[in-house]
Amino acid sequence: MIYLDYAATTPMSEEALAVYVESAKTYFGNASSLHDVGTAANELLTICRKQIAQLIGGEEKGIYFTSGGTEANVLAIRSLAYAQRHKGKHIVTSSIEHASVHAVCAQLEREGFSITYVPVDRYGQVNVEALEQALTDDTILVSIQHANSEIGTIQPLKQIGELLKKKQIVFHSDCVQTFGKIPIDVKQLHVDSISIASHKIYGPKGVGAVYIHPRVPWYMSLPNTTHEGGFRPGTVNVPGIASFTTAAMEAEKKREVTQQKMSELRRYFVEQINEKQLTITVFEHPTDQLPQIIGCLVHGFEGQYVMLHCNRHGIAISTGSACQVGKQAPSKTMIAIGKEADEAKQFIRLSFGAHTTKSDVETVVSVLEQLQKERMST
Incomplete structure (x- = not known):
């Protein structure tokens, strides 16, 4: 996984x-x-x-x-x-x-x-x-x-x-x-x-x-x-x-190196989805951004469907805060930043950590690409 x-x-x-x-x-x-x-x-x-x-x-x-x-x-x-x-x-x-x-x-x-x-x-x-x-x-x-x-x-x-x-x-x-x-x-x-x-x-x-x-x-x-x-x-x-x-x-001792790695992984993810021209919107503040948290909309799919699709391919992601799991309501954050309810339900969150690699990023992007290709072919 x-x-x-x-x-x-x-x-x-x-x-x-x-x-x-x-x-x-x-x-x-x-x-x-x-x-x-x-x-x-x-x-x-x-x-x-x-x-x-x-x-x-x-x-x-x-x-x-x-x-x-x-x-x-x-x-x-x-x-x-x-x-x-x-x-x-x-x-x-x-x-x-x-x-x-x-x-x-x-x-x-x-x-x-x-x-x-x-x-x-x-x-x-x-x-x-x-x-x-x-x-x-x-x-x-x-x-x-x-x-x-x-x-x-x-x-x-x-x-x-x-x-x-x-x-x-x-x-x-x-x-x-x-x-x-x-x-x-x-x-x-x-x-x-x-x-x-x-x-x-x-x-x-x-x-x-x-x-x-x-x-x-x-x-x-x-x-x-x-x-x-x-x-x-x-x-x-x-x-x-x-x-x-x-x-x-331990986290404090490794903090600067860890955050540099997180920033690199984030950049790589964004580069990959742009390169493959996926219809995914990544939310990112220009200057004040925690790099390991990637909130995005996978257009055309509800977040829970995307999460289950990833899970079937051995990838664990979420549809937002774990404390809100099981609630069908759209993301409060998405609503707060101006998204309509239907669009807000398309939200997923990826979050990187100590064991995340570029290969992991490539795999999740590939799975998301496959999902969107399947929709286009139907």
């Missing part, structure tokens, strides 16, 4: 897997226990917290480990919104956020908060002027993703962060797709809070983290919670966190 769905999840690296096994054997204690076994686990947890904080230019005290990116988004947004509710109840986000962000915003709206969804341009980038116009005296929180999970457009976080810092509005960003791939410095970006996940960077599933700057207050979602400083209930997954930290440090 040729795997081209790395934006959904990645296989664990050998290093991350080895650390997980060793940590599970050696540091099996509950990090909250006061005996020596628990203390050893807590010391490892402290080291991991410090290393993750260093990777994002943050402070160790601001790291809270979670069960993944979705929980990280939900807990961060809820805890920040409720901590600021004495100042107002207005939240601003974008129309192309991950499903977890839209879900928690819908929940908060039912609880009395008001939500504004700012538009994006034809490349899927947030309009900063529209965002500024959406702010009111009642605005307490803005949540804008770092990069879109369907088409890979990178958002102007620094520009947004500078704006929100002047207005003293808390700024959260879903960085699940960008952590370990492009530089993230929370101080330079003026971001107060971010969400990250392990399984997007060759670490284990079921592990993630939230960073909230220590000066920013947050609200305890479940009263009397003791784990993670009260941020999240449940025994902390020390082996998973150690493995996540290993994967994160």
Whole structure:
């Protein structure tokens, strides 16, 4: 099977897997226990917290480990919104956020908060002027993703962060797709809070983290919670966190070389479909693009049909965010950038990773070419 769905999840690296096994054997204690076994686990947890904080230019005290990116988004947004509710109840986000962000915003709206969804341009980038116009005296929180999970457009976080810092509005960003791939410095970006996940960077599933700057207050979602400083209930997954930290440090070490490879593979894919004159539209921001995510429309075919066709030929691709699989509705991102519903249903996503080769690209292009030739001959 040729795997081209790395934006959904990645296989664990050998290093991350080895650390997980060793940590599970050696540091099996509950990090909250006061005996020596628990203390050893807590010391490892402290080291991991410090290393993750260093990777994002943050402070160790601001790291809270979670069960993944979705929980990280939900807990961060809820805890920040409720901590600021004495100042107002207005939240601003974008129309192309991950499903977890839209879900928690819908929940908060039912609880009395008001939500504004700012538009994006034809490349899927947030309009900063529209965002500024959406702010009111009642605005307490803005949540804008770092990069879109369907088409890979990178958002102007620094520009947004500078704006929100002047207005003293808390700024959260879903960085699940960008952590370990492009530089993230929370101080330079003026971001107060971010969400990250392990399984997007060759670490284990079921592990993630939230960073909230220590000066920013947050609200305890479940009263009397003791784990993670009260941020999240449940025994902390020390082996998973150690493995996540290993994967994160490994990703950072290889980041520049990896991104160069991803850019080359992307260029090659575009060259191939152009050379073969395939009726495929690739979405790409001229300057702010995460290269490993290729969102495109295969004209004349529904995305699910293309995905199943590729699967029959031993190629794994997707029709968008894995969190939306099974839903027949057209891609929200496609609708947000101005596509009609029928056209939006033609969307597929390819995403490259550590094991992707030029040969894999040639194979998927050949399969897509065959699909379109079959349609022309019928």
